[in-house]
Amino acid sequence: MKTFLLAAALAVIGIAAHAQAPQPIKIAAPVDLSGAAADVGADALAGAQFAVEQINKRGGVLGRPVALEYRDSASNPQKGISQATGLLQEGAAMLLAPQSSASALAVSKAVAAKMKVPTCVGVSIADDLTMKDFNPYVYSVTPTSYMEGRAQAARFAKLPYKRYALLSADYSGARAGVNRFKEFLKALNPQVEFVVEEYPKFGATDYTASINKILAAKPDYVFSILFGTDLLTFSRQASALGFFQQINNRFISLYDFNTLKAMGSGAPVGTEGWERAPANQFSGHGSADAKAFVDAYKAKSGAYPSDWTIMTYDCVTTWAQAANIAKSIEPAAVMQAIETGEFSSPRGKYRFAKYDHQADVPVYFGKVQQDKAFGQPVLAIEETIPGTVSRPTEAVVQKTRRGE
Structure with missing residues (x-):
């Protein structure tokens, strides 16, 4: 009887602990891991993964861990749309645009605008994303064309x-x-x-x-x-x-x-x-924080971060900073914080213009x-x-x- 009661008590404690554990905040990423943009997609994925790891080491976002869920969108716009939609329907709070310009544009128009989830462009330079076809839930950390x-x-x-x-x-x-x-x-x-x-x-x-x-x-x-x-x-x-x-x-x-x-x-x-x-500029001539980022990434991966890695890292960390500023992961609150805040990155500080959500990156x-x-x-x-x-x-x- 005592054994049964002890087991029951432990089970209740385990259930309570599980119930109290904060659920991860999901980030969705259709990534071009095959097809014409595969080399860029692999670097971008590495940047997103490293960003999530670093965010979680610092306590996550609003006390909750962050989890990245990704699929191979194969540099195909229709596949990117389908995967982005499916991932968001599973409850993701933030979306990374695919790397190829055609796929990024397609996802911006067909998914981000419809589902109203903060969506970051970290590779494509197509200026239609922030100019002609702009929608208020997209922001870009890459210089446009x-x-x-x-x-x-x-x-x-x-x-x-x-x-x-x-x-x-x-x-x-x-x-x-x-x-x-x-x-x-x-x-x-x-x-x-x-x-x-x-x-x-x-x-x-x-x-x-x-x-x-x-x-x-x-x-x-x-x-x-x-x-x-x-x-x-x-x-x-x-x-x-x-x-x-x-x-x-x-x-x-x-x-x-x-x-x-x-x-x-x-x-x-x-x-x-x-x-x-x-990366060589940040390591040798950048700020102490920029050098620390490059050193930490190299220590983790054994290689230096590429441009695509750094910019996709910035996508995720910008969203995390905005959520912490807003004290919310609610999409409208996050986007308002992006419009008004200043954000830290290996490239230095940057801000977004309210009229196009384009970061003033160099x-x-x-x-x-x-x-x-x-x-x-x-x-x-x-x-x-x-x-x-x-x-x-x-x-x-x-x-x-x-x-x-």
Whole structure:
């Protein structure tokens, strides 16, 4: 009898303890872990996972642990919509947009706007997300094509080049980036001309035709929006054909930390690039908090965080900071906190504009060099253009929404 009573008492204590344990707050993430954006998706997932781990080490959000639930959206917009919807129906309080621009736009329109859940864009630069097709439950921590185009044009308007070749993967975010660069550079320097434009498919495996067309046009400079596997494949083929030597390294593209690592000794040293979140800059020239973040991530994973990792980390930690500011995970309260708060990140402090929920994050420019300290090529940063300079004004955003 005593044994029975003891067992019963222990069972009651166990039930009570379980009942008192706070339930995790779920974050939903359709992630492009296969398909054309797979390399970026893997880095983004690592950033989200690390953010959740760090948040939980600090006590969670409002005293509750955070849990990440994700699916492989395969770089497919319809799959992304289906997975995001299903995950949110299971009770997630926050949504991470997929990485490819097409999927991010699709999820923003079909899911975030309908289900009214805070949704963060941490990779795509498609400015439609925050401008033309904006909805009040989406926020972006990556510089948009408008911001990057404006920053790039400001840099190149000071340089003597007149004849530009343009090279971009054929998808909405990159096309928008090229168009913004052309628009802003032409406004600042009407003498420039664009002598050839090449748009190979996203995930192309053979760039020979584009390389030959660009060389035949004899440009002063080659402006490219390639990244990840596309940039890696292009650079290997271009190096084999002597492309960079023939254009005197007058080439720029989006170099992220992991792509440079994959290039290794074959990286086109001396070419230029831009980054959205360069780990080498944060580790060697950033704040103490930024260095601590890079060191902690490397200690955990054995590798340095890529741009995609850092920005997706910022997506999750921004939401957590906003929930703590609002003292609520209720969507409207969180979004109000995002509109009014200041947020900490490895990239420094940033704020969001109320009219587009775009963070005033910087764009970093530099040159590719081999770095012994990191044991790989890095982009040695020469110039940082703040988001307060490059982001659109409210008048510009409203004009875009009116279709003007």
